[in-house]
Amino acid sequence: MKPKLIVMSHGLMAQETLKSAQMIVGEIDGAVAISMLEADGLEVTTDKLRVALEKIGTEDVVILVDLLGGTPSNVAVKAFFEQKNIEVVTGLNLSLVIEYAVSPLTSALEMAEYLATVGKDSIQKVERLSNDFDEEDEYEED
Numbered sequence: 001m002k003p004k005l006i007v008m009s010h011g012l013m014a015q016e017t018l019k020s021a022q023m024i025v026g027e028i029d030g031a032v033a034i035s036m037l038e039a040d041g042l043e044v045t046t047d048k049l050r051v052a053l054e055k056i057g058t059e060d061v062v063i064l065v066d067l068l069g070g071t072p073s074n075v076a077v078k079a080f081f082e083q084k085n086i087e088v089v090t091g092l093n094l095s096l097v098i099e100y101a102v103s104p105l106t107s108a109l110e111m112a113e114y115l116a117t118v119g120k121d122s123i124q125k126v127e128r129l130s131n132d133f134d135e136e137d138e139y140e141e142d
């Protein structure tokens with residue numbers, strides 16, 4: 001069985017990233033977004049994750065968080081050390097959620113390792129084919 005997915009972030013990034021992924025790939029069964037709002041702090045964010053994990057139970061789960069060292073990440077990492085069924089990947093982005101959705105992997109550890117690689121590979125700097133390109137070249141007609 002595929003591990004469950006929790007996406008966590010500051011603000012509404014987690015919620016909106018999940019919604020965007022579902023716009024592209026369709027419903028992602030069992031995926032949950034946890035948004036840490038400005039007033040939430042550590043305690044409320046911890047409670048939100050606790051509630052989500054209680055619903056998941058003993059099933060494996062991958063938690064994608066936005067920023068290593070931020071409150072959502074710290075809460076997820078604490079849960080990672082408390083429960084053996086949790087894996088955490090930082091650097092939440094749309095590519096990670098889409099790849100989770102389409103991946104056939106069933107191990108949380110394998111999924112987390114795969115998503116960490118996907119996240120690194122999804123960051124690219126777009127290069128020009130030529131340094132001679134300028135705006136006038138784009139509009140030339142033959």
